[in-house]
Amino acid sequence: MTALTELSLAEAGKGLEAGDFTAEELTRACIEALEGGRDLNAFITETPDIALDRAKASDARRAGGKAAGPMDGIPIAIKDLFCTEGVLTTAGSHILDGFTPTYESTVSANLKDSGAVMLGKTNLDEFAMGSANVTSYYGPVKNPWKGPGGKDLVPGGSSGGSAAAVAGGLCSGAIGTDTGGSIRQPASFTGIVGMKPTYGRCSRWGIVAFASSLDQAGPLTRSVEDAAIMLGAMAGHDAKDSTSAPIDVPDFSAGLKEGVKGMKVGIAKEYNLDGMPGEIEALWQQGMDWLKDQGAECIDVSLAHTKYALPAYYIVAPAEASSNLARYDGVRYGLRVEGESLDDMYEATRGEGFGDEVRRRILIGTYVLSAGYYDAYYRQAQKVRTLIAKDFTEAFEQVDVLLTPTAPSAAFAIGDKMDDPVAMYLNDVFTVPASMAGLPAISVPAGLDGDGLPLGLHLIAKPFDEVTLFRAASALEEAAGFDARPPSPKGGAS
Amino acid sequence: MSYLISGESGDWEVVIGLEIHAQIVSQAKLFSGAATAFGAGPNTQVSLVDAAMPGMLPVINEYCVEQAVKTGLGLKAKINLHSVFERKNYFYADLPQGYQISQYAEPIVGEGTVVLDMPDGETRDIGIERLHMEQDAGKSLHDQDPKRTFIDLNRSGVALMEIVSKPDLRSPEEAGIYLRKIRSILRYLGTCDGNMEQGSMRADVNVSVRPAGSDALRTRTEIKNVNSVRFVMQAIEHEAERQVEAYEAGGEVVQETRLFDAAKNETRPMRAKEYAHDYRYFPDPDLLPLVLADEDVERIRKSLPELPDDKKARFVSDYGLSAYDAGVLVAERETADYFETAAKGRDAKQAANWVTGNLFGALNKAGKAIAESPVPPGALGGLLDLMADDTISGRMAKDVFDEMFETGKDPAAIVADKGLEQITDTGEIEAVVARIIAENPDQADDVRSGNDKAIGWFVGQVMKATQGKANPKMVNDLLREKLGG
Amino acid sequence: MSLDKDTVRKIAILARIRVPADALDGLSVELSNIIGWVEQLNEVDTEGVEPMTSVADMDWPRRDDEITDGGRAQDILANATDPEPAPGGKDGGGFFTVPKVVE
Numbered sequence A: 001m002t003a004l005t006e007l008s009l010a011e012a013g014k015g016l017e018a019g020d021f022t023a024e025e026l027t028r029a030c031i032e033a034l035e036g037g038r039d040l041n042a043f044i045t046e047t048p049d050i051a052l053d054r055a056k057a058s059d060a061r062r063a064g065g066k067a068a069g070p071m072d073g074i075p076i077a078i079k080d081l082f083c084t085e086g087v088l089t090t091a092g093s094h095i096l097d098g099f100t101p102t103y104e105s106t107v108s109a110n111l112k113d114s115g116a117v118m119l120g121k122t123n124l125d126e127f128a129m130g131s132a133n134v135t136s137y138y139g140p141v142k143n144p145w146k147g148p149g150g151k152d153l154v155p156g157g158s159s160g161g162s163a164a165a166v167a168g169g170l171c172s173g174a175i176g177t178d179t180g181g182s183i184r185q186p187a188s189f190t191g192i193v194g195m196k197p198t199y200g201r202c203s204r205w206g207i208v209a210f211a212s213s214l215d216q217a218g219p220l221t222r223s224v225e226d227a228a229i230m231l232g233a234m235a236g237h238d239a240k241d242s243t244s245a246p247i248d249v250p251d252f253s254a255g256l257k258e259g260v261k262g263m264k265v266g267i268a269k270e271y272n273l274d275g276m277p278g279e280i281e282a283l284w285q286q287g288m289d290w291l292k293d294q295g296a297e298c299i300d301v302s303l304a305h306t307k308y309a310l311p312a313y314y315i316v317a318p319a320e321a322s323s324n325l326a327r328y329d330g331v332r333y334g335l336r337v338e339g340e341s342l343d344d345m346y347e348a349t350r351g352e353g354f355g356d357e358v359r360r361r362i363l364i365g366t367y368v369l370s371a372g373y374y375d376a377y378y379r380q381a382q383k384v385r386t387l388i389a390k391d392f393t394e395a396f397e398q399v400d401v402l403l404t405p406t407a408p409s410a411a412f413a414i415g416d417k418m419d420d421p422v423a424m425y426l427n428d429v430f431t432v433p434a435s436m437a438g439l440p441a442i443s444v445p446a447g448l449d450g451d452g453l454p455l456g457l458h459l460i461a462k463p464f465d466e467v468t469l470f471r472a473a474s475a476l477e478e479a480a481g482f483d484a485r486p487p488s489p490k491g492g493a494s
Numbered sequence B: 001m002s003y004l005i006s007g008e009s010g011d012w013e014v015v016i017g018l019e020i021h022a023q024i025v026s027q028a029k030l031f032s033g034a035a036t037a038f039g040a041g042p043n044t045q046v047s048l049v050d051a052a053m054p055g056m057l058p059v060i061n062e063y064c065v066e067q068a069v070k071t072g073l074g075l076k077a078k079i080n081l082h083s084v085f086e087r088k089n090y091f092y093a094d095l096p097q098g099y100q101i102s103q104y105a106e107p108i109v110g111e112g113t114v115v116l117d118m119p120d121g122e123t124r125d126i127g128i129e130r131l132h133m134e135q136d137a138g139k140s141l142h143d144q145d146p147k148r149t150f151i152d153l154n155r156s157g158v159a160l161m162e163i164v165s166k167p168d169l170r171s172p173e174e175a176g177i178y179l180r181k182i183r184s185i186l187r188y189l190g191t192c193d194g195n196m197e198q199g200s201m202r203a204d205v206n207v208s209v210r211p212a213g214s215d216a217l218r219t220r221t222e223i224k225n226v227n228s229v230r231f232v233m234q235a236i237e238h239e240a241e242r243q244v245e246a247y248e249a250g251g252e253v254v255q256e257t258r259l260f261d262a263a264k265n266e267t268r269p270m271r272a273k274e275y276a277h278d279y280r281y282f283p284d285p286d287l288l289p290l291v292l293a294d295e296d297v298e299r300i301r302k303s304l305p306e307l308p309d310d311k312k313a314r315f316v317s318d319y320g321l322s323a324y325d326a327g328v329l330v331a332e333r334e335t336a337d338y339f340e341t342a343a344k345g346r347d348a349k350q351a352a353n354w355v356t357g358n359l360f361g362a363l364n365k366a367g368k369a370i371a372e373s374p375v376p377p378g379a380l381g382g383l384l385d386l387m388a389d390d391t392i393s394g395r396m397a398k399d400v401f402d403e404m405f406e407t408g409k410d411p412a413a414i415v416a417d418k419g420l421e422q423i424t425d426t427g428e429i430e431a432v433v434a435r436i437i438a439e440n441p442d443q444a445d446d447v448r449s450g451n452d453k454a455i456g457w458f459v460g461q462v463m464k465a466t467q468g469k470a471n472p473k474m475v476n477d478l479l480r481e482k483l484g485g
Numbered sequence C: 001m002s003l004d005k006d007t008v009r010k011i012a013i014l015a016r017i018r019v020p021a022d023a024l025d026g027l028s029v030e031l032s033n034i035i036g037w038v039e040q041l042n043e044v045d046t047e048g049v050e051p052m053t054s055v056a057d058m059d060w061p062r063r064d065d066e067i068t069d070g071g072r073a074q075d076i077l078a079n080a081t082d083p084e085p086a087p088g089g090k091d092g093g094g095f096f097t098v099p100k101v102v103e
Ligand SMILES: [Mg+2]
Pocket: B019, B204
């Protein structure tokens, strides 16, 4: 029998249902893997006691014939950006030192209600600001995949801890948040599936805010089917979030086996960036061929403003962040550095509490909103955003989904691109446009680069058409047959 | 009667604009479900949203939106069907989010007008620039601890309307009348209780001065958070004088926020301005634009009560009251309602006199509001009825009223208990008149010889002899008949 | 547009983040690079384009005017940072504290 930690979430669910093993056994296997995988630094807080309690409760429910559904008894990891009642919540920042929420985020509460078992809180870029998971106050996360010569690689970010935990077999699935690519890009870097739903599909209530108009929670899993199951347990209207869509949650798994025959797949030439590595371009072409082979039709579309999505994002997101992060002032929670006066305390607390990247973005955001610059930067960026969304709307008049690469490269070494923020930002060049338009998108592991490192392909669908997105992703997954695994965290290939 | 300040160089005119912060009457806060009631223990009326806990999100209270629309309609202002909540970013101890959710570029209410009734009987139109909705901040307590300021967030997130006037006011008196008028309209509408002591209404006062006759606007200062009509008037007076003195001395006025110190009777600059403000407004991404349907606005319009201006006009035309009396009666909705109940089917002018005279006098003395009057309007009406059917005289009525005010008893009962009914039996009065004339032949001759004034002495004697119960008109008529006066 | 040291100092004050004097030069270069890069947006003709206010085109939820929260001062104050808490008020309430503010 396969090790319990090697099972997909769907397989684990079936095993629990068949009584092949208990939730407690599955959870204990994950806890053991977690302990063995600490070198990855994927977790900021491990919660084995909570996990075992919930696993036992799940087993009791199942014994009583009252299992809640496909997530009941499934061990998962939670990005440390979701507030969890009674459990330290840090957002990867020094400034939230010791913060223990008295409340549970809607998404993690939904998962809890579905019977999922929380193993712990995963590491992330500070306040989700980063594409490599190197900005966390709790140190960088290591990608379970190793570079040439066993070099430590970044897992991508900001949901790098969640991605590493799933890829490294420490849990059946994990949740992350995606503001400009923070689920999809690390999924690509770690060879797993990462999905960002439509803006408004999952409640933002209780998620430490980075950029409110972009943030969305989503699943990181080892298969498309797993992502569909997990999203089903996360999503839903929430009256506590004014931007949560008041619509029903469909069965996201409904179309998984339907194939893509007759589906129209858009290919936007604007994603063909100058200097795109040959192997990325080749993989993209391979993706088109896979879908065509299964009966889909590839259609050229134009998304004229694609290249402006990233710079517009780097105005809008820091602007919102500069305001969202104003509440970290040393008074009601987290770090407090005493000062002579009120402003002195604010400056000391925030000066010490925020890391370099967060500080950079707060300053950029403050600048672009300040008197005399608002129109030139923020307003212009929001206008460009309107144009980006319009491009997508027009493209979706012709096609059902869009296919693009997920990231411009495979995972790179920890320490690379650190001295050039703009070079780091370019990691999200393919994922940001869908974020700016609020569209659902998914990264599916599709191949390996020359160094044997995973690369993902990226699909984008119409608003609230996750069912079609999963259907296309499933076809891509099927064709790619990606089954490479990283070396076991304890050393040696598994 | 324009208000001018005379200086060495000539007369100066004052230009005033008011930004009134009015707390919206609602059970719960603008973006959270915590209570708004006054006086609770510190931080006991605070939700996670109001305390700006990480990940908390605002959801708007629909009733507060209706209240703002209602107020806009009451100010005869344009209702904007599309408005936007923005964030006003600044750091302060009682602002937990680090920003205030407010409306900036697109407020819910646009331009309107308020009519002021001036004491000389004239009216003045004052322009309303806009009305927007926003959150209140928490409260800082500076005097509880030698080293620390304490923060109570109970007020944090309470819904406010900021009503911004155009710079149309020209004297402290006008500003006072304007503030009272706004308060009256809001109280009629039930959108703000107008309680300035509890901070439900407070004003930021913008003041500048300019040489009389000039059209140009000079630098203004803003006096923050003035919390009574009297203080608004005093603050303007002192600030205008200060500015005139500055200009007269060859100095300048700097644009700044100041506070009014009522104890010292001066305005002075607010907290040491270490940092310049730059509020970095931008649309709140947690909230979508606020869109209203025409039908919503029409539904609210239909629910509006009669407002003071309309009521005043009706009191003048329907009851024949003077504009002044009508103005006094409509200032508070409770007074107007009281008057109308008391006056129903009766002599309205007499009712108005009793309300503004005896009743107001007694309430004032007792320190009571009209809603707490021991004499309900129906009872006052009953008293008027007793006068109308000659059961008691007007003079007697005053005593009866005092008794009513003191005991809360019904007028008819008081009159019956004390036997205060007027003597209207001609024979009975005639007998007394005849006796008094007979007993005082000299005074009678005096009247007969043409001293008409002396007849008053006879009236007094007859009234005294009847313990005030004789009908004064009948006494008069009979005396004239007998004495040929 | 480049952000000189003075501008960086000013926005750092607006954002209430203490920046050591010796970090200003480096920050000025970094931020100028980022701003210089985002300025490519000026190439886009946005004449007559409305700025996006929300990607979500929906009827947003509104609350009824009902008291559904509050009375949980312990929750609110649970993570308060002052090592020496302020004396409690009535109804089981208490205060947050900051260094004394002089008005
Ligand atoms: Mg103001």
